[in-house]
Amino acid sequence: MIPPFASHPLVQQFNEIKKYFRQHETDDSRSRMREFRHYARVIDLAGVEVAFDFVGSINFGQATAGSDVDIIMYLRCENSHDECTLRECRPFLEVENLLLRTLVQAYAETPYEVQIIDCINLNLLEKELERGDPTSSVLIRFAFYRSVCRLVNARLMRPYQRRLHRDSKLIEGMKPHVFAIFDSLSRNQQHNLSMRKYQERLQDCGVRLPASIQERILAHFELHDEMDGNRPPRGAT
Numbered sequence: 001m002i003p004p005f006a007s008h009p010l011v012q013q014f015n016e017i018k019k020y021f022r023q024h025e026t027d028d029s030r031s032r033m034r035e036f037r038h039y040a041r042v043i044d045l046a047g048v049e050v051a052f053d054f055v056g057s058i059n060f061g062q063a064t065a066g067s068d069v070d071i072i073m074y075l076r077c078e079n080s081h082d083e084c085t086l087r088e089c090r091p092f093l094e095v096e097n098l099l100l101r102t103l104v105q106a107y108a109e110t111p112y113e114v115q116i117i118d119c120i121n122l123n124l125l126e127k128e129l130e131r132g133d134p135t136s137s138v139l140i141r142f143a144f145y146r147s148v149c150r151l152v153n154a155r156l157m158r159p160y161q162r163r164l165h166r167d168s169k170l171i172e173g174m175k176p177h178v179f180a181i182f183d184s185l186s187r188n189q190q191h192n193l194s195m196r197k198y199q200e201r202l203q204d205c206g207v208r209l210p211a212s213i214q215e216r217i218l219a220h221f222e223l224h225d226e227m228d229g230n231r232p233p234r235g236a237t
């Protein structure tokens with residue numbers, strides 16, 4: 001599936017860096033991907049369709065034994081609320097508490113902490129795709145995650161992503177908001193530290209980052225600096 005913001009310069013840069021790190025994927029990243037595919041199947045058997053998008057170390061293929069797992073969760077919620085906020089949503093709690101933690105304890109080779117960073121209600125997503133408002137929070141988050149993250153259970157998400165992809169006007173309308181998301185990401189100390197950590201890990205393994213990738217990583221951060229004061233980067237409109 002083509003990322004919704006595939007042509008966006010920040011997304012391109014982010015994904016090029018990611019692709020490089022993924023070529024040196026750790027065994028822990030691989031086994032966690034495998035485990036989450038298994039969890040999605042078990043949760044599905046329990047009657048809840050769910051998909052996960054990975055952010056952080058698994059997205060970059062750089063998870064080690066002690067790494068937390070950071071995920072975005074997609075599920076269909078029949079409650080009357082739109083957004084499935086953390087403490088109000090029963091399907092969310094079911095997946096989070098009963099299934100996810102239980103499964104991780106029971107099945108993972110070495111147990112790890114799972115952080116659900118965001119949750120997207122597929123019913124709301126469907127409504128918002130219908131409405132087609134480019135300032136919709138759920139649409140912007142969905143398009144962003146699907147542009148930069150790593151998916152488990154693509155089958156569930158394919159129809160939504162196809163539908164968004166067909167609406168190029170909507171995608172164009174959302175593009176200015178991508179800067180804001182990357183901007184908040186780059187202000188997040190954790191993200192910058194992680195990037196450095198991944199680089200160091202490769203160097204410890206005797207892998208030298210090619211100059212072109214080092215330049216891209218630098219450029220990636222410089223693009224953010226240029227955005228201070230909400231100026232879009234030069235030549236990237």
Ligand SMILES: [Zn+2]
Nearest residue numbers: 077079084089
């Ligand atoms: Zn809900």
